[in-house]
Amino acid sequence: MDEEESQDDDEEPHWLIYPHLDGYFNGLKAVVPVANYTPEYPRKAQEQPPSPPAVPYAGLPTPKSYAPQPDYNSSAYTTQYHTVKTCYLDEAGKVPAPDVYAYDGVVQGQAEAAMGSYTVLGLRDDVCFDRFGRYGPYGLGYGLDDGGVGAGQDTEKAGSEAVWAATGKIDYARVDWGQAQDRCYAANKHRFVEYDEAGKAKAPTELQDSYRQEKEKLERIAVVIRSYVGFRWTQHAILNFRAMVSELALRSGGEYQVHFLLHVRDDETPIWADAETVQRLLDDNVPAEFHSMCTLWSESQMWLVYPGDFGSAVENPSNGNVRGVYRSAHLALQHFALTHPQYAHFWNWEMDMRWIGSYYELFDRLGAWARNQSREQLWERSSKYYIPAYHGSWDKFTALVRNETEAAGRRPIMGPVTFPGRQMIRSEERGHGFVPVSCARGSDMSLCGVGEEADLVTLNPLFDTEESGWVFAQDVTGYDHSFAPPPRRGAIVTASRLSRRLLQVMHEETWRLHHSMFSEMFPASMALHHGLKAVYAPHPVYLDRAWDLEAIDGAFNGGRDHTSGGQGSSFAMRNEHNHRGTSWYYNSEFAGLLWRRWLGYAQMDGRGTDGGHAEEGTLRGGRDEEEKATSTGRLCLRSMLVHPIKWELPSEKP
Template structure:
């Protein structure tokens, strides 16, 4: 007799290959259903994570038309089953929660909360005196959890002095000029009277601030011995003073002890009169020799930093400040190495933006703040239908239930189109409006790009599928050696059913059934065998794709959009091998975008946006890396358990890239993180779920000071400061 399977072994997608299910919608994984458990477990961040429907709304997609009643019926039965059904079970659960606060749905909720994030600038110490709060084991008390009274607090002013933070090369040094062209200073105004401002950081960190759990500052070459508070980071862009002084008002009512030392050094710039498009063009023109070959000097590549926005988007004061920081730090301060662009989705397809310049300009002016008009490009789905016309045959499973040209299913179409219009750029950053970085943008972008450039191709795909946990794996070299050994030990014969490509991946992959495929670019064929290569191929080669979550094989998970594949033909054959990186933020090379464009235009090949760039890179042998940037968690996870949960789920249902995504709720970076937004708003000085705000900061340790951290998603920044 066949062994009876448990409920978690049942995959509803197997029964309804074309049903409109979303793994985010299973109630036991929804944040709302866990609200009571979070409160009992002393979890203080709000329940603002992003459901599947919210992701659709954010991208301007209308609600689904649910045309399959049977799917709804089965889904309802499944929901009731998972909830336990009936009032009795609900009553029993409430009683257990009342009597046992530790009776929570997920194992990670048993871990103790980390509070060192909220230690303020009055606890700043030099890095040599710093001790992290993390215990890395739930069975041991957090030895660093101390009350403000027990910390050695400075009285009044912070104990350390803020310093100018400049991660740029010494452009005027003989060493730099020996290999590079002169970098000419850029200004905000045409008369060249307003220099680009500096930002400020403190040369230390708050005592007992928590450490990240996966990713590493040291590995990527990022600064981890200094921290950024809100006035030094954002004051130069209008934060902390009112409109009469050319400010934007946020931060006016927050704790500000010691901020006068910063404000007396910065100029209150009236950004309302700044034309960012004109400023970027002038900066490039002054420095164009840097980006051309010749005179024996090294050519500097140009990069487009593309922010995806849409008509009707609300540009709040805090959002505008973040955008100003990007243009200043990436473009103007760097002598034109970057250009920041807005790629604006016109959601009304009836507006002929491609046919009438007046209509185009009116639409732009009605939907984008004036200072950003000159860096904005409009597009619409109707335009993409003309650029990449139908048909896109042979879709395996449209789980989103929307048309192939919708931004939700093909956000890469406008980026591919944009890259074709701008051949002057070597790389394109695909960025979202709900990401914030508490550190310096230029430092982050350039350090991770340099790290990626030095990564060898051997073991590249195998390393990219794992979370790097330094406290568990040791150094990056140890991690590299471990992955190589793990790859060598794989018994492919026992795992054929979950493999979608050769192990290890080495060069282009074309030995799979498909309807045609473009030729791969030059330089993608391995110069030697995998075994003969000594981690040399790829070193010094720019990455074609950099992503910020691991690049996983969707065949090993229950990620719901795994089958959203079009143009590859016969459904009786297996789908093509593919890879996915959750959250579409990435840096893509011109070479990769050209290849994606050709595959779409000539072959009508496409996949779900988070799957398309990594899959094209894998098919064509392009260089793709997962950047192990530092990611924090709100609780003191055991790192051995974390490694098992994130890197070795026992079943595909437990993968963090599927129904196991609840493990990411307390992280600082994931599509459904709740902690990220709460932490960011506390850093801004806002009152959040009964904690923080001006009164608490003034009575306690002062305002927060964070190391450079990538936060996502930030759904709003409108909390009270008092």
Template sequence: MSRLSNLDPRKLFVRTRFHYEKLPGADSQSSSPLFASPLIKSWKNKERWRRPRMSFMRLIILMVTTLLLASMLGSGIYRRHKWNEEQRKKGQRQLHHWEHFPRLNGYYNGIRTLVPFSDWVSEQKFLDSAEPGNPEDKISPKYPAKSKEPPLDPVPFNPYPDYSTYEYLNEYEKVEQCYVDEDEKVDLPDIYAYPGTPQNMTAPTFGSYEELGMDANVCFDRFGRFGPYGYSYSREEGGLGMSGKSESWGADKIWSWEKKIDYRNVNWGAAQKKCYEKNKIRFHKNESNKEEEKAQPAKKKLPRHAYILRTWTGYKYSDYQILSLRAMINELALKSGGEYDIHFLVHVKDNSIPIWASDAVYQQTIQDNLPKEFWGMATLWSEEQMKMYYPEPFPNNVYNHAKAPLHSVYRSAHFALQWFSQAHPEYDFYWNWEMDLRFSGHYYEFNTQIGEWAKKQPRKGMWERSARYYIPELHGSWKNFTEMIEEETFNSDEKPVWGPPKFENTGMLTPPPETSPPTTYLNDHYKWGVGEEADLITFNPIFDPAKTNWVFRDDVSGYDLELPEPPRRCAIITVSRLSKRLLDIMHRETYLMRHHMFPEMWPPTVAFHHGLKAVYAPHAVYFDHNWPLETIDGTFNHPPKPTDSVFGWGEHNQLGSSFYYNAGFSSALWRRWLGSRENEEGGTAQEEAGTGRLCIRPMLFHPVKFERGAE
């Protein structure tokens, strides 16, 4: 046993060209059986008969040790295998029903497959019409790429009215040109689109470009969309130098029209302010217009928009984010002649910073948390400030599922928006925009056309239509969709919404008198509301949360708990356009009545209670699987029971979409469009070897939590 206790089993497996007995200090090791003299003496000497006895003992030791190590090794391998198997089983999940539908791949047909829109066949229609056979044949472009160069050239994309025509100038004031720089020498950049669509590009499942009045005949690649904002030229030239590793055949053609802008010293806030000052006569909230209108016949005045980017201290602005921000400012504010102002509404997360007490602290906080080019566009706020502006109490909460204080940004993001509208009453509309939104098209076209579409909508059936997803391939025209909703409403047990609803309460502000219906529901022929600006425009349906198991449906405060909960409406994702009228009522309901609801529920509910005009805009939403039309309509529009609602426990149905709070497909597709490799697919090598970089139609992406391109 003494020999076994001194054994080092690791040395039995050491292979070396050296002899242990020749190592320094070998004499001191003579007590070890491995280095005892009998092992190194010749068998020819008088001790030769001791060698077999010691070799046998050594063999026994070696065998025991080997068995011990093998047992330990085998046991470890088995335990590791068992652990891996358990982890694998834990990682496995039952596939959602929609994951069994065929994957759609037309998004990834590159720029070399461009065809005129008149020749375009959507992937869904191509799959439906393809002959049975090899599935790979079904996703091949109808016109395969024959050249590295795109078959069409990019052209400037201009969605603005022709401000120089007689017709425009006869109706509106002249638009004074705006510039990037203070000296007015740097013209505003254009962006570029391709006048076509990749063949078999996937069609949107929800929404319609045509219905919103957008140009459906173009697509945008990353060079035409972001090149003029610095994407595709070096930092030494004032760009961001992000395109070096990108597939870029034909991308340089935009520089035959466009000039590269040095963005290193651009002050967007100053450019935006100067643009408005030059054009303020165009807007009806400008007080100086009243005197001028007395001296000459009045021309039509335009509303103004505040485009509010909700951000926070510590937010990291990537180069990709900066490209999108430059696009917003140029396309919405400057090229429109001041119709929009872009604002950064910055949440100061550290409540101890006295932003309301020191101008120096205020400015330093901005400089520490925004890129320099945006310093002149920021407004700071904090939760501590909101506690003073909307002080407690907010009694009678039904259920605070978030377990967070009422003034926390998670439960009351709308407080800052309401406060901003009171501090900046010069705007007619306020766009509540999130930092993880991205848009592949032109901002002015998208935002303006959505507003114009909403203005045309009648109030009859408004709430009922807004609670449904519009599926053009199934529902047909918008007129047909409208008639279908009216028939569904007529055949249901519920009365249609017509004016402010009546419900038991212990104190409500009086709705505006103009929201009372001018006639009965049946006698209205879709006339009331047409031409009226919408008070609320959302980008997801406006649903009744009481009919779902949406987790925050009962975060309601300030109402009598002895009475039934007030009727409510909700739109997931707080992204929206709100009128000054709506925000004023929200503000008064908050500080006068102490009424409060979760942020995604509060604006739609206030609009609902006060009879305001609220609509869901049917923008294009894409899916990564080919849902049967009846299945997606049944799932999203007619769930059989509340627990199946896609606003609640059924939200997994939204994972494969391009727009929802938990959509996974949105960010992956956005990064593929930027040139990134995602899930072992895409990237520069694949684009070069295949059909080129992506060219996609105008699409609103949410959420995009990080960005990566051809890097």
């Protein structure tokens, strides 16, 4: 969630002393096999910066179809799982969901991620994506008359026709994405665990033969995109969500289903009383192709679902209502989970996030990695940014966390935590907990929780909010004020995957105990209190400047005991400026600049003799520069998350 930024002083940020990195803006003509790749950054302190890469150019490379889903027709897959039926965009079953395209190799000289890791998460780092390979299959690069969106036709496009060679330019004018997902699930229903209205798995019936029972069934996952009345839909936003539905739902045979949770801000609008009003809201606020994916909600609804007195907050810096979307965005997701028992997990997603790459690869690999994590010191590992060039291998990082925890005299968190004034939820009163049998006393703790689905997967560290300086650290409501506030964890940016059982815990804590915390703190804190499995997934995050490696660790892991939380936290108001040059944080300036350059639009480069500032410097990139004979062409980037993306076309700039 976006928050107001504040700084304690007028001093220039320390990172202005570091030079900008140029390699991001090398293009397709500089793609080389990963074995021949030399990154511009990071490098150790004693190493000299490399010379500008000499790139032999023998013509544009050709992209190849990129499908990170399993080979559903392989014997290895069909032996373990049920048959996957192909899913189509159209009701007649003539147009299958398309492939995306990637280039083998990476661009010479581009920086590597400063934080996070492809290798650790199982993401490929030996391919790159240009704008046409990523979005051309969904309508980028051709006009409305042909069923595209019109965007991309005004950018450099040499060789872009390769992405339509197999399918032609698909006409999306009549696609209904909700119906396409429903048809896909209906064709593949036999693959999935079925749940009753309470969200409990149904037992196999006697009519199911032993062959079908022997094969493993999968749990389904909802991707819940948080939209709102008044959101300005753009051509690129449409492309992004077409890609999400196609890659996650249709290309997976229904493993995922994408929904829009549409916030109706006017509580007087009769969204439960009048179908014509609902249709008008959809017509005015959502492209027709996504209408059937929308669930409407309002804050007045949350007053009905969660009645009663919540008491006062320890602090309420936003002066918002405890049931309001800003302080309690999770309430609508909790209710959504209650009314959609067919899903085991729920990705909470925002409209201003983008992923360069296949969404299936991102979500599938994050889930698999989280599943394989041991609970042993998981909270401690998840409290730090992983900086590979500084920390070394993941094993070394894990050992470092263990040593730091011991040196600090802290007892690792294992299972539910106790604190003065703690109240039990019903399952705890009945003697049922959430810690698996693999964590039983006497077991090998390194295997504790391995193979257990994570209840919470976040995309920033799970930091201790106490004394962190984070503006909403004390936004805690409903607890007995005669005791100190309970222990808390937060994860900035609400994008995360939550399990059904975590959302059920949050729901009960809300309706029965009248507890609440700020949106970016409540899910993680409930997982902490009740012994649920929570993990920060260290996805690749890039920097726009060549920071010293020690400075990265000092800025982002400069909190208590070398973590991201407590005193010195990187999420303190006075420290959040450090995130401006990253590719993933709510106040990032680099994310939008890099994204728009990748889309093919000129941007102010932020360079200057005074260190450089956003929206200043020289206009760089765009069609004229990419088409120059001396240019390396349009950008080709490894898969990465970028946030926030507040505008894309130059004409959309606020």
